[in-house]
Amino acid sequence: MKKSQFTRMVDRLEAEYAAWDAPAKRFEAAYRRTPFTILVSVMLSFRTKDEVTLEAGKRLFALADTPETMAALTEERIAEAIYPVGFYRKKAQTIRQMSRYLLEHCGGEVPRNEAELLKIKGVGPKAAHIVLETAFGEKTVAVDTHVHRILNLWGFLATATPEESFSELKRRLSPEEQAGLNKLLVSFGQVICRPAKPLCTECPVADECPAFTPDSPGSSRRRV
Template structure:
């Protein structure tokens, strides 16, 4: 897919986006959305379905929604609140580690730069990008498996890992093109371009996709 086709595909997807039923489109939450709760919810989300992550976040943040409150909880209390997210025991410890780091090094605030976020144990490039986009409104592309898979399926990228895709998109796309791209492609990947049994007959860009059908 060349650049012109890519731009056309995104325009078509954005027009269809309101029609899709997808967990990524959730706009209301049972907790305050702050840089801290977004950071912790990102930690919960890896290798876990969105609906499981959201429910776990609501249970956890009912107990503690700031680093000051979180460190007062025991690891076992956090584990109980976030179960059954994947690797819940390890994530409970990561949540405590992040909370302690923020209190000890950042005045209890989540930093708003990639460099500072990457200093925090448990936050890698993908998590940092999601935090910068969703918590701070920065123009970055958070590349998860959906984004990596779809852009390579289209032939717009030829990369082997989400990390490689992220580094490529950093310079390939303008700030305007980056804005909202993650949420758009994740919703598309959940509703239409699914990893198994994609709904190619309902795809709004089947005329542009080299793998349609």
């Protein structure tokens, strides 16, 4: 896929975004959005369905939504609040350790640069870039499974892992082109271009998608 086609498809999705951004709105309205709660939410979301992450975040942030109050909780209390997210006991330990790290090394604030974020145990490049974009408005792209899957489905990328996709996007797209791409494609991937039973007939870019066939929408889609 040429970059011009990619840009055109993204522009068309952005024009339709308001029609299917319900998942993003649910997260934004669920609890007070701060760099800290965003960082914790990213940690909770690893290998966990979005709805489970959302409810776990509500329960946890009702108890504590700052590094100070979170560090004061026991790991057992955090684990109880976030259950049944995947690896909930390990995540409880990581969240408490991260809260203490922020207090001891960052003045209780979430760092706003990648190098400092990556020093925090449990924070990888994807989490760091989600925080940088969502919490601080940085022009960057976080690549999760939705972004990786959809851009390979379109043929804009030919990569084997989200990490490879991230490197390729950083090389091919300007910061301005990266900005907002994660939020756009995650919502699109949750509502329309779903991994299972995609709603191809409702897709605003189906006519340009190489994986779409009008006779059997969804059945011809490659699995990435």
